[in-house]
Amino acid sequence: MGVVRNLLRFFRPSGRLFVVLGVSLLVVSTFFLIQFLNRRSASASSDWYNDDWLYRKSISFGNSGSAESDRKVKVDVDTATLISAGKMQGDCGDVRFTTLNGQALDYYLDSSGGACSTDSTDFWVRIPTVYSGETAIYVYYGDTSAENGTKANQLLQTTFTPTSGPTIASEEQSPGPVAYWKFDEGQGGTAYNFSTYTSTEPDNLLANPDFASGTEGGVANNWSTATTSVPPAGYVEVPSNALYVDPITYDATQPSKSNFFVMQYEAKYDCTGDDDGDTAATCSAPAVSGAGVDYRDLSSFNKDNVVSTANGAPIVHITQQQATNACPTGYHLITNNEWMTIARNVEAQSSNWANGTIGSTVSGGGGLKRGNVGNVDSVGYNGADPEQGTGRDTKAKLVLSNGGELWDLSGNVYEWNNDMIMGADKPHNNTGAFVEWTAFAPPGASTYGTLSYDLTRPSDSSYNANYGMGRYYEGSHTGGPYAFLRGGSWDRTSDAGVFVLYLFNTPTYQSSSFGFRCASDTVAISQSYSSTSGRSSGGGDTITIGSVADGKLYQSVNVGDTASYNISAYVKCSAGCTGGVVDNTVASLYYGGNSISNAAYEEVAGETGWYKLTGTVTGVASAVDTGVLVKAGKIVVVDDVSLYSGVLTTTLSGTLGEGTAAPMWVTEDQCISGKCLRFDGSDDVVTVSATVSGIKTVSFWVRPMTASEQLIDLNGSANIEISSGTISVAGFSSPTAYVNGVLSSTLTANAWQYVTITTESGISGSAIKIGQVGANHGQVFIDELKLYSYARTAEQVKTDYVKGAGAHGSAAVLGAADLSFLSDGLVGYWKMDEAVGATGASWTVLDSSGNGNNGTGAGDAGPSGGKFGNGGTFDGVDDSVNISKAMVSSTLTG
Numbered sequence: 030m031g032v033v034r035n036l037l038r039f040f041r042p043s044g045r046l047f048v049v050l051g052v053s054l055l056v057v058s059t060f061f062l063i064q065f066l067n068r069r070s071a072s073a074s075s076d077w078y079n080d081d082w083l084y085r086k087s088i089s090f091g092n093s094g095s096a097e098s099d100r101k102v103k104v105d106v107d108t109a110t111l112i113s114a115g116k117m118q119g120d121c122g123d124v125r126f127t128t129l130n131g132q133a134l135d136y137y138l139d140s141s142g143g144a145c146s147t148d149s150t151d152f153w154v155r156i157p158t159v160y161s162g163e164t165a166i167y168v169y170y171g172d173t174s175a176e177n178g179t180k181a182n183q184l185l186q187t188t189f190t191p192t193s194g195p196t197i198a199s200e201e202q203s204p205g206p207v208a209y210w211k212f213d214e215g216q217g218g219t220a221y222n223f224s225t226y227t228s229t230e231p232d233n234l235l236a237n238p239d240f241a242s243g244t245e246g247g248v249a250n251n252w253s254t255a256t257t258s259v260p261p262a263g264y265v266e267v268p269s270n271a272l273y274v275d276p277i278t279y280d281a282t283q284p285s286k287s288n289f290f291v292m293q294y295e296a297k298y299d300c301t302g303d304d305d306g307d308t309a310a311t312c313s314a315p316a317v318s319g320a321g322v323d324y325r326d327l328s329s330f331n332k333d334n335v336v337s338t339a340n341g342a343p344i345v346h347i348t349q350q351q352a353t354n355a356c357p358t359g360y361h362l363i364t365n366n367e368w369m370t371i372a373r374n375v376e377a378q379s380s381n382w383a384n385g386t387i388g389s390t391v392s393g394g395g396g397l398k399r400g401n402v403g404n405v406d407s408v409g410y411n412g413a414d415p416e417q418g419t420g421r422d423t424k425a426k427l428v429l430s431n432g433g434e435l436w437d438l439s440g441n442v443y444e445w446n447n448d449m450i451m452g453a454d455k456p457h458n459n460t461g462a463f464v465e466w467t468a469f470a471p472p473g474a475s476t477y478g479t480l481s482y483d484l485t486r487p488s489d490s491s492y493n494a495n496y497g498m499g500r501y502y503e504g505s506h507t508g509g510p511y512a513f514l515r516g517g518s519w520d521r522t523s524d525a526g527v528f529v530l531y532l533f534n535t536p537t538y539q540s541s542s543f544g545f546r547c548a549s550d551t552v553a554i555s556q557s558y559s560s561t562s563g564r565s566s567g568g569g570d571t572i573t574i575g576s577v578a579d580g581k582l583y584q585s586v587n588v589g590d591t592a593s594y595n596i597s598a599y600v601k602c603s604a605g606c607t608g609g610v611v612d613n614t615v616a617s618l619y620y621g622g623n624s625i626s627n628a629a630y631e632e633v634a635g636e637t638g639w640y641k642l643t644g645t646v647t648g649v650a651s652a653v654d655t656g657v658l659v660k661a662g663k664i665v666v667v668d669d670v671s672l673y674s675g676v677l678t679t680t681l682s683g684t685l686g687e688g689t690a691a692p693m694w695v696t697e698d699q700c701i702s703g704k705c706l707r708f709d710g711s712d713d714v715v716t717v718s719a720t721v722s723g724i725k726t727v728s729f730w731v732r733p734m735t736a737s738e739q740l741i742d743l744n745g746s747a748n749i750e751i752s753s754g755t756i757s758v759a760g761f762s763s764p765t766a767y768v769n770g771v772l773s774s775t776l777t778a779n780a781w782q783y784v785t786i787t788t789e790s791g792i793s794g795s796a797i798k799i800g801q802v803g804a805n806h807g808q809v810f811i812d813e814l815k816l817y818s819y820a821r822t823a824e825q826v827k828t829d830y831v832k833g834a835g836a837h838g839s840a841a842v843l844g845a846a847d848l849s850f851l852s853d854g855l856v857g858y859w860k861m862d863e864a865v866g867a868t869g870a871s872w873t874v875l876d877s878s879g880n881g882n883n884g885t886g887a888g889d890a891g892p893s894g895g896k897f898g899n900g901g902t903f904d905g906v907d908d909s910v911n912i913s914k915a916m917v918s919s920t921l922t923g
Contacts, residue, residue: 306341499526
């Protein structure tokens with residue numbers, strides 16, 4: 030104090046007291062602040078240099094002598110391993126060296142002694158103090174956007190040669206933010222994430238995985254639907270044909286929705302309960318003639334015992350009326366349209382022609398296969414009456430375009446169809462004999478009666494029995510109704526064939542050579558794309574599955590190897606689910622013909638009804654179907670399907686609301702660091718659709734316009750608001766609140782403040798909303814929002830505040846200009862930057878303070894060129910800008 034008094038006495042006469050005292054206090058305060066920061070650095074050696082650098086290793090070396098100052102030390106680093114692991118830039122440009130306290134050190138990469146990307150790259154590092162004993166520094170790397178940090182020339186300091194080391198310790202990973210939105214874009218509809226943790230994303234091997242495009246109300250681009258590759262036991266899937274489907278319901282863009290299932294074999298009967306067909310002897314129901322199972326002798330007939338298997342004799346001596354009611358639950362007697370769909374399909378497959386040539390003749394060794402028809406030639410054979418069992422002659426097998434195999438369509442026993450016709454309506458030619466299809470006129474002729482060319486015969490008008498097609502038998506041209514029989518039996522030789530149409534008998538007729546086959550309704554699988562049905566109102570695909578079979582939404586993908594891959598999808602149930610819950614009874618992930626059994630189902634917080642399905646698969650080095658399997662009878666919405674290797678991260682970009690819901694980009698003069706966003710309190714919002722797991726710290730700068738505002742909603746239940754000037758935190762376990770670097774929950778309206786909320790229990794952020802909580806919106810400015818996967822300590826929070834928004838590292842920034850006066854406390858800020866053109870009452874002068882105190886021009890007042898952007902022109906007579914709110918002057922005149 031004596032020194033101070035002497036100084037005061039000395040300077041008082043000259044009037045210099047105020048200046049010297051101010052300088053003295055500045056020197057003293059700066060000295061103590063520097064001492065404080067040095068002590069803090071020494072006690073916090075683990076502070077990270079910069080959040081943008083992902084990795085570091087400590088390097089220590091020994092000195093057996095006394096301490097030395099300003100020396101350079103050579104450090105060898107295995108950069109080749111780090112570069113090959115994707116952790117370091119290929120030119121070593123992101124390498125940095127620091128003291129334990131985070132002070133950056135000059136260094137020089139000496140390529141002459143060990144170039145970059147070698148196992149011993151030479152770095153010369155300038156060390157401020159080489160201590161006696163041990164000195165430690167850090168090497169940092171892992172910033173993909175960092176500029177090259179090496180000096181251009183070798184350092185000039187004296188070389189220090191360590192007496193031990195340098196020794197490099199194991200790698201540490203940055204505790205930086207897992208998500209970081211600077212809001213510096215200044216334009217556009219996206220707020221980008223700047224967290225280096227999420228800057229690299231494994232390639233998604235699926236096209237259009239987030240359903241960003243498609244036909245509104247129709248098909249999503251790159252995605253297809255179909256039944257699962259394994260149909261019900263004993264059935265095969267039949268590809269649809271537009272000729273035989275109701276044109277009103279048939280969708281050419283999704284033909285698989287009109288596919289159906291059909292019995293692979295003629296209907297058999299399971300008498301023993303083992304789900305396999307049985308012989309006539311086992312069932313005690315031998316036919317009067319032939320080896321079929323006589324329907325008349327099956328006591329207590331149960332339609333659900335009717336099966337489709339290779340074993341077992343066909344059910345015979347059944348009328349069409351009885352066959353109509355004999356199909357298992359969920360199936361019906363095959364219709365003529367379904368039969369023709371099958372016949373036309375197999376006709377077009379070369380594998381079904383005896384010599385592999387479509388259009389070849391039986392006499393030439395070719396023809397369409399007939400099977401067991403009592404005649405041995407290129408297309409037929411003479412088997413039992415009728416045939417049964419495995420190991421059959423493959424002439425009885427016909428293959429569909431999708432690979433499905435059908436047996437005995439054209440021989441063995443005739444098969445009832447579920448159609449009838451009156452005698453006068455039959456195709457008319459010869460009532461008493463089989464005739465060739467070539468005997469009929471071309472399509473549309475009156476001789477087809479109420480039928481048509483496509484409902485009766487082969488696609489090629491020249492095909493007849495010599496091509497293996499079979500013939501037509503009309504029967505009576507009067508009376509009726511008459512029932513449809515198709516195919517042929519074991520004794521019909523060249524009359525038999527897949528296109529045989531036998532209209533001789535009434536529905537009540539029965540014979541030992543008449544059997545039946547069952548089919549399903551159409552599978553009715555469809556997709557309906559919408560640009561707003563997905564998560565966060567983005568694109569999504571609604572998948573509707575009929576009651577017949579499970580269906581899949583898929584793409585064909587070849588990953589090229591047998592490595593492990595991650596697969597995931599988001600699914601929301603629209604119908605057919607208990608309580609809207611999505612589990613393996615509703616949908617599952619699908620890869621390579623199988624549903625993924627190890628998948629996890631997690632309800633997505635904050636997104637009503639959405640579930641995330643995640644699992645792993647072993648890759649298949651060929652093209653396989655990949656996507657989502659949906660169970661029969663369910664309707665679901667699918668979004669964001671991923672197939673990737675490695676660890677999945679996301680860009681975490683935020684999407685600004687559309688139209689009036691988009692917050693305003695604000696310039697630097699009103700923000701903390703760079704630009705920021707202003708939310709109007711009405712409907713403005715920024716949404717982050719990706720999931721951020723394990724959030725334990727939320728920090729941001731905020732300027733609320735009132736004492737009660739909505740700030741951030743992490744998942745629909747964990748959120749941060751302001752209520753009557755106090756921070757309100759919901760959904761955080763034992764939260765700790767900091768304001769401006771100290772423990773506090775008090776916020777002031779219309780001033781920038783730094784808020785940090787921490788918790789020791791991780792929170793999963795999904796459908797994150799910035800500027801909105803629930804249905805309410807905040808009237809606020811927000812800048813520099815960060816999410817951390819650990820709870821920041823009180824010391825770290827204080828340092829964050831001292832550094833100022835956007836600063837990195839451990840050292841406080843001294844001498845930074847305090848520009849808060851430009852925005853704190855503002856109730857009105859009129860830039861008058863509106864476009865030139867509007868004048869008088871049509872000129873709206875926007876208030877950029879965030880308080881909504883917009884002005885309206887009067888007289889001839891209007892915008893014109895100004896000192897900063899545009900300004901206003903006033904004529905001094907009647908021009909003005911009127912501000913309606915009472916908190917500022919009501920009129921500005923000029």
